[in-house]
Amino acid sequence: MSETNLSVAMLEPIEDLGGVAQPLLQVNGLTKHFPVRGGLFAAKRTVRAVDNVSFSVAKGETVGIVGESGCGKSTTARLLMHLMPRDTGDIIYDGMSVGQSLSLRELRRGMQMVFQDSYASLNPRLTIEESIAFGPKVHGMADGAARALARELLGKVGLVPANFANRYPHEISGGQRQRVNIARALALSPRLVILDEAVSALDKSVEAQVLNLLADLKREFGLTYLFISHDLNVVRYISDRVLVMYLGEVVELGPVDQVWDQPAHPYTRALLAAMPSSDPDRRTETPPITGDPPNPIDPPSGCRFHTRCPFAEPLCANATPKLTALDRMGHEAACYMAIPGSGHSRAPKEETV
Amino acid sequence: MTKLVEISGLNIRFTGERTVYAVNDLSLSLGDGEVLGLLGESGSGKSVTLRALMRLLPKKRTQITGKVNVMGRDVLAMNEEQLSSFRGQTVSMIFQEPALALDPVYTIGAQIAESVVRHEGKSYAEGRARALEMLDVVRIPSAKRRLDAYPHEMSGGMRQRAMIALALACRPKILLADEPTTALDATVQIQILLLLRELQREFGMSVIFVTHDIGVAIEICDRVAVMYAGQIVEQGTLRDIVRSPVHPYAKGLLASTVHGAKRGQRLETIPGTPPSLGERPHNCSFAPRCAAAQPRCLEQLPGNVDVGPGRAARCVLAEPVTALS
Incomplete structure (x- = not known):
């Protein structure tokens, strides 16, 4: 990452401590519940936004998170960035746990985020150059150096600095603003960038431009991405591994091709089958599942998908299935049908393990 | 097929602090029992066209010229009373949110x-x-x-x-749908699309379906009109447009979908951004972004060229094709 061909000084990135084998990010049992006030006599209720989520992100990898609204993917991102306190769980950045061996200030340099709403995430009173230079200045860079860096980064994201540096966010288009947000995220030399629906609000032709840009920047700056999206096509295109979330839980994870070609969880299968067809002669004939995702306030017991699952059996409502390895490639699913000897009629026999 | 909706030479301009030429010289028709898709990116004028059909645009700030005929009646000439019986009974609309x-x-x-x-x-x-x-x-x-x-x-x-x-x-005889599935989750979107498809057959309605998502258009439309900068740049049957687009913008839009792209492979993109619509187009609006642009694209507005039965494109490239066939 030190060989980036920038002509100006960047902030020194957080040192790579653990080497290649150590995951850049390790998340264990991350949980966030929001209390909701019920009526006067109603029992207190909670939104289980993120429930016992564990995963890791290797260095240089792109991990995708997919799921429908309310599945907790954005809350997960915010918890990772420490934009809100978590209830329980560990977030370990390159072997260092935040708050102990790594300060929050250092974490923010090592991990940056790009949000969906490109306009709301920029200060309307700052010019684009000032917005990008703001972070490095907070972290001790001199004003002149920070502005030079901002202009350099603008060039890197495909915006001519002379034309854009002194403009305000409202003067440029959505695609251009998202490029500015990406430049701003890179200004602190992060090693991990969280992209939370970063291309979802863009038009298709602009989306393709930004995806190409992300691929270029990843190569040039040696970045690791956590890519959150509801668009399965985009996630498949950009990710190496993928997590499928449903109502605050990870229901399936693994290398993207394995998950796409052999989805093990019925929710993943439904999600994939719900993608509109790309062939006029082969339209979708029957909806893969019926109904809406349930309210994350007091989600269903046991497997949270059992209320919509065509294969649900009594045991599914009783206890939550654990993520279980399906092969040695890291493909895991939380479904009794994938757990040998679980008691589900479609589960494989125990001895096949 | 009888035409339920006939729009010809429609121009819509918003006035106020600045003038926006939202729709320019747009012509389209809708047959009985047909589902027509208006496909385009944000700001291409698809929703504005739909709203004009029901006269939902703010009266004070909108100038509409051209012809909008629905079942033989001139929509632009209706008074308030006629409009309110026209809405709901003849034409009805569903919205994104x-x-x-x-x-x-x-x-x-x-x-x-x-x-x-x-x-x-x-x-x-x-x-x-x-x-x-x-x-x-x-x-x-x-x-x-x-x-x-x-x-x-x-x-x-x-x-x-x-x-x-x-x-x-x-x-209603005609249903106007303005991105009705865009705000929905994937598993719900497909349910609503299939429901609309079923109801359209059951009720024998004609539908104009506005969307930016080609996949959605493929699931529901018979015919598609691709819009860019307030104009229809190409229209034809869904199959023709998806399989063999003629206009470079339609081509680019279809090529830039991520669907089926290999990881690590670069995506095809349309460079640049759409024009601002601050003035009336006097040449091809897509020319600055077009790889196949010629000097004459900048000189005058390309005409609507018939490429085949029920198929037209607004591009100089479409011309030689007709000359040959």
């Missing part, structure tokens, strides 16, 4: 009943009965109970079904 389109202080049943009472002169009790029937039609479970539900008590997919029930309550 049902939470905003439905009235939050009335129950679903009351809203549907009101529209039946207002448009068909029936009694309120008959209106309620129709409301119940409609909720069944859109497959809302336990419809009887849902009649007395307020919009905020329903989930997004359920609300969208309720809005479709409201729009179809007076059996």
Whole structure:
């Protein structure tokens, strides 16, 4: 990452401590519940936004998170960035746990985020150059150096600095603003960038431009991405591994091709089958599942998908299935049908393990 | 096929602090029982065109010229009274955000009943009965109970079904759909698309379906008009447009979908951004972004060239094709 061909000084990135084998990010049992006030006599209720989520992100990898609204993917991102306190769980950045061996200030340099709403995430009173230079200045860079860096980064994201540096966010288009947000995220030399629906609000032709840009920047700056999206096509295109979330839980994870070609969880299968067809002669004939995702306030017991699952059996409502390895490639699913000897009629026999 | 909707030479301009030429010289027609897709990116004028068909644009700030004929009647010449009987009964519309389109202080049943009472002169009790029937039609479970539900008590997919029930309550001939599935989750979107497809057949309606998503258009449309910068740049059957687009913008739009792209491979993109629409187009609006642009593209507005039966493109490249065939 030190060989980036920038002509100006960047902030020194957080040192790579653990080497290649150590995951850049390790998340264990991350949980966030929001209390909701019920009526006067109603029992207190909670939104289980993120429930016992564990995963890791290797260095240089792109991990995708997919799921429908309310599945907790954005809350997960915010918890990772420490934009809100978590209830329980560990977030370990390159072997260092935040708050102990790594300060929050250092974490923010090592991990940056790009949000969906490109306009709301920029200060309307700052010019684009000032917005990008703001972070490095907070972290001790001199004003002149920070502005030079901002202009350099603008060039890197495909915006001519002379034309854009002194403009305000409202003067440029959505695609251009998202490029500015990406430049701003890179200004602190992060090693991990969280992209939370970063291309979802863009038009298709602009989306393709930004995806190409992300691929270029990843190569040039040696970045690791956590890519959150509801668009399965985009996630498949950009990710190496993928997590499928449903109502605050990870229901399936693994290398993207394995998950796409052999989805093990019925929710993943439904999600994939719900993608509109790309062939006029082969339209979708029957909806893969019926109904809406349930309210994350007091989600269903046991497997949270059992209320919509065509294969649900009594045991599914009783206890939550654990993520279980399906092969040695890291493909895991939380479904009794994938757990040998679980008691589900479609589960494989125990001895096949 | 008889034409239910005939639009020719439609121009829509918004005035105010700055002038926006939102729709320029647009012509299209809609046949009986046909589903026409208006496909385009944000700002291409697809929603504006749809709203003009129902005269929903703010009167003071909008200048509309051209011809809009719906079932032989001139929509642009209607007065308020004629308009309000025209809306709902002849043409009806569903919107992207049902939470905003439905009235939050009335129950679903009351809203549907009101529209039946207002448009068909029936009694309120008959209106309620129709409301119940409609909720069944859109497959809302336990419809009887849902009649007395307020919009905020329903989930997004359920609300969208309720809005479709409201729009179809007076059996309109034409349904206008403005991105009705864009705000929905993937698993719900496909349910609503299939429902609309089924209802369209069942009711024998014609539909104009606005979307930015080619996949959605593929699931529901018979014919597609691709819009760019306030103009239709290409129209034809869904198959023709998807399989062999002629206009470079339509080509680029189809090529830039991520679907089927290999990881690590670069995506094809259309460089640049759409024009600002601050002035009336006098040449091809797409020329600055077009790889195949020629000097004459900048000199004058390319004409609408017939490429085949029911198929036209607004591009100089389309011309030699017709000369050969």
